[in-house]
Amino acid sequence: EEAFAHWANLYNALTLKVVLERHPVRSIRDIRSSGVPLDPKGWTGPWRTRLVTVEGRRMSLDDIEHETMRPTFRDPRVHYAVNCASIGCPNIWPRAWRAATLERELDAAAAAFVNHPRGVTVLPDGRLRVSSIYSWFREDFGGSEAGVVAHVRRHAAPPLATRLTERTAIAGDAYDWALNDAPAGT
Structure with missing residues (x-):
């Protein structure tokens, strides 16, 4: 639970930082990834920019969500915990995720979105x-x-x-x- 909360909080904080640094924008997709080749699937947005170093490894939002959280935790509620700053996204949780309340709050976030x-x-x-x-x-x-x-x-x-x-x-x-x-x- 501690690791899940850490990664989700890091993802959300970085997303907010990226948006606030470029604000005003109409969509997070208006912010392009930098320092990396174009996304092979044609996605636009900041998800591939290496934003943070964790244990000596430069990581992007994609790395956090798709290479760390999804394969490590194998919990679909990852998608309710991380937020891409879009109206279509599940609500950002109003406080930092905490290990002690994680299960209950992830279920509440899932229910709110569903x-x-x-x-x-x-x-x-x-x-x-x-x-x-x-x-x-x-x-x-x-x-x-x-x-x-x-x-x-x-x-x-x-x-x-x-x-x-x-x-x-x-x-x-x-x-x-x-x-x-x-x-x-x-």
């Missing part, structure tokens, strides 16, 4: 639209649409859980890359 339309929406025709996080990282959420639905059902409040009963397919996904920012003057 039960918000940014996470899961049951469309009027009964089909599901989910956050693109569940598509991008499907392997972390059970490896299939049915696995994603089972994951979100575990964190769904009763009204949503009831609507998810017997659903195993996802109609589509969405993500809002706009900066999760306070309006000017607030």
